[in-house]
Amino acid sequence: MFKHKIIKENQVQYIMLVLMHILLAVFIYFLPLFSKFYFISVVIFFLVRIVSASNNNKSKEVIYACCYVIGSEVLFRMTSGAFFYEAAKYLVILYMLLGIFSTGVSKKSYPYFIFLLLLIPSIFVAYMRMDYDSNLRTNIAFVLSGPVCLGISALYLYDKRITLNDLLQALKYLSLPIISMTIYLFLYNPSIKNVLKGTQSNFETSGGFGPNQVATILGVGMFILSVRLFMKSSNLSLKIVNGIILGLISFRGIVTFSRGGIMTAILMILIFLTIIYRNASRTQRSKIVYTFFVLIILGTAVWTISSSQTEGLIDKRYANQDKSGREKEDLSTGRVDLFISDLEGFINYPFLGAGANGAKELRLKNNAGLKASHNEISRLLSEHGIFAIIMLLILIVKPLLYHFNNRRNLFFYAFLCFWFATINHSAMRIAAPGFIYALALLDIKYEKRPLHRKRIV
Template sequence: MLLVPSILVASSTLSFFANFRTNIAFVLSGPVCLGIAALFCYNRMVTNRQVLDIIMCLALPSISMTTYLFLYNPSIKDTLSGTASNAAASGGFGPNQVATALGLGMFAMVVRLFLKSPNLFLKILNIVILGAMTFRAIVTFSRGGVFAAVIVIAAFLGSLFYRSSHKMKNQIVISFLLLGLTLMVSWVVSSSQTHGLIDKRYANENAQGIKKGDITTGRIDLFMEEIDGFLSSPFLGIGASRVKDIRVETSGTSLPSHNEIGRLLSEHGLLGIIIIMILIIKPIGYRTGNKRNYFFYAFLAFWFATINHSGMRIAAPGLLYAFALLNVVPEGYYLKTIRKSGTNRKLK
């Protein structure tokens, strides 16, 4: 309901030539998906085994995408054109979104490596897939998805290590060394395949090795424009999709928002602040009463990292935010509850 006023405001603020329906759908489809997914997952009972199955399902599309990228673009050297994000190396799709999806796959494969690799064969298989996925994510030249993956993996490993027994911690250290070696090899191969351009990209340099002024590639400027929009209309905001509309009018470029926080502030005003507070405070409050979800901080970190570099143009951040609200219970309690529920239905 807090999103509705921005639609009403947009009906009077969007320019005459803007397509009202598609512009509104573009900026609000992500938040609406998050809301629906969160309502579905909130306090829904699952077991740790089921959560691991869900994460496996997250890995499969990323594996398919990695395979497609190798088939579509087997030679990275043929697509090099500088240190900017590379659509050709991203299968012809948006590098930002591809890197984000592959980053999610990297997290899923790390989970498989640490928790679902009981023998040497599975360890090697998961390492090979992780290495291939990491390589393809790096050579998109889009840093946001890779940085998000690193943050999410760190959040997961921190939670896992903190809650593990002494014996389990020794196994984690061994797997961590394998992970570090895999990432190192992936980076070396990426650097070799790109003739060192990827090193310059992450060092914030252009192809000539000259330092760039803005490491965020213009995202700070976009964010400041959104803050200006909030300051100009702080109560109800400037209306859904009006930020992009203003950019079309002033500079002729239809750049969408890359930061969901800034977009919520500018287009929703004070209601945007309320939305942000609900999205942050609610899962943390829920966490105080349910600390059995190993992946809570990883799920929340993926959502927060992704919306700050890519907005909500894909469904992944909203979906993982919803997963943070799952009620993870012991296997025995879950089965007991299912049996009790089935008995009650029969009695009715």
């Protein structure tokens, strides 16, 4: 079992990386075409690192590459850096396949192979039921790329051994492009007050892109910087740097007015702190409590600034009120209706489902509009029928059984919480929930302190 301790960080290298990613955001904002150059550079850089890595380091390099791609996905989408919308998911799949062909997978990961096979029938059902004017390839790729990304990631990472320090390094890779996106958001929308319209999700404060996706990935950044504050800030200067970055990311996440990603981040942080506190010594617990109070003060300051900048509208948003202070009837902003619509699809097609992307097609035929599901569980049930029940059992039961026998991953519950919460408010629009789910399946190795024995003369 792990013990909480602060792991030393190469301070100069870390600050240089942060500054480099701040500059990347400036270049992308003032030279929009630079985003495409950045995307190509990322693809090639990590491809070379994976291919040239030894088999002993292959899985580590694959994780680093995927983490960076996950962190940059929304930034590439909002700046049109990627050449196609689902590029990040395909890149994660590509990097994972390179790892699979090089170092193989655990024999115990076969349920995730079954999970992938269970996705196939929905393709044939979609082919038979989809309208002729629908783009079969695009529609299927849109809804299946997320589950396939999850399945292949879980297949490869299941029971893969990695040191705690390497995992924290991977999380750093994930956070760096999120820092770039945060700076880009400040450049894109320096004044929150000028774009306030109400308490609904705000596209202007989200870089002109989907607030749900932006808030979700900023929430991931909030979690990672909180982890770094507790585990990778070995001196005051690093605590200040990480605290400032955490505050900036949290502020931009809050003012998107999209609640799901922020509330998920807070839940992940609380789960993480509970785990490390329970496994810490008495001396370490006092340090954790001290840092926690610093985190509370920082969070209060960020919320106060956010409330001031939004003229109190953010308080009403989280209180489920409209601009005038009247309580909204639907807390879920239409998600419940979509959920019920998906369940009706499951009732109508219980065995094979409505086929890939069938849930959206059914709503279109019923004159309910062309709306995509926000809930991945209900979408799976609607489009995959009885196979969805087996898939969900695999996704929920397999990691819990694994953790029962291997409790070394201190991020297990936080990662699994992110996956489950995110697929219930944002489905699998981005690659993050599928990949972070797979990170929960890693076997974490803790470095032992060397024993110094006296020489017997």
